[in-house]
Amino acid sequence: MAALLTLSPAEAAQFVPPDGCQLEMTVQNRGCRVSQHYVCAQDNPGDQHVVYFDPEGPVHYSKIDAETRWLESTNLITGLSDYLVPDAQDHASFSTLLATGRDDFDFWTESSTGERLRNVGEDRLTGERVTIDGVELELTEYELRMFSADGQLLIESKGQQFINRDHGRFYGGVEIWSDWTGETREEDDSPASFAFEGEAGFGSTEPLFDCQMQMVRSGEKSLIYPAALR
Structure with a gap:
């Protein structure tokens, strides 16, 4: 990540993955974000x-694994990272979701400051399918509650996301979040276009969708929730 963050202005328009890694696709998302998806040989x-x-x-x-478990999640604005605690009552399982249409989970993450969060919820396939920019996606519904180590409910979320079986991952959708302060907000991080190697937009770090609307809300951008961005 250090190499990524020290790119010159001329280089910053094009994402270059770390050494030993390969960029697989670039996804333009609603909400004025673009995501770079890559894998690493090690x-x-x-x-x-x-x-x-x-x-x-x-x-x-x-970083996720083959079961879409949240191995690591880092807010690059604040520098705060969260890591999956290996032991769990019920780890997230992408294979269970595909096989049964539903996956329940109950696991913990620990931050780089030592804070522990319990994540409890479920993912469900709705049976609906859509095609976005030539990529077939299946719709899901989910519910998530995040608790502090002492059991206080901190964040509650529900909404709709997408999966692609071949890509082995979730994509964001229309989601509603509320936290312990009573603040509620709705996000749409749905994929709008996909670019693969050799296609226009592959590696581009310039977001293209909903950016005029996002400028009005730029003061909120530090509020990044991991479920929408796994």
Whole structure:
């Protein structure tokens, strides 16, 4: 990530993955974000990395495994990272979702400051399919509650996302968030276009969709929730 964050202005328009890694696709998302999805030779099979950019640069990094478990999630604005705690009552399972149409989960993450969060929820396939920019996606519904170590409900979220079986991952959708302060907000991080190697837009870090609307809300951009960006 250090190499990514020290690109010159001339280079910043094009994403270059770390050494030993290969960029697989660039996804333009609603909400004025573009995501760079890459894999690395030294990882376990099925591990994936993604970096999200807004108009000012990289804002979020995450790493998932073949079951879409949140191995690492980093807010690149604040520098705060969260890591999956290995032991869990019920880890997230992409294969269970595909096989049964539903996956329940109950796991913990620990931040780089030592804070522990319990993540409880479920993902469900709706049976609906859509095609966006030539990529077939299946719709999901989800519910998520995040608790502090002492059991306080901190964040509650529900909404709709997308999956692609071949890509082995989730994509954001229309989601509603509320937190312990009573603030509620709705986000639309749905994919709007996909670019693969050799296609226009592959590696571009300039977001293209909903950016005029996002400028009005630029003061909120530090509020990045991991479920939408896994």
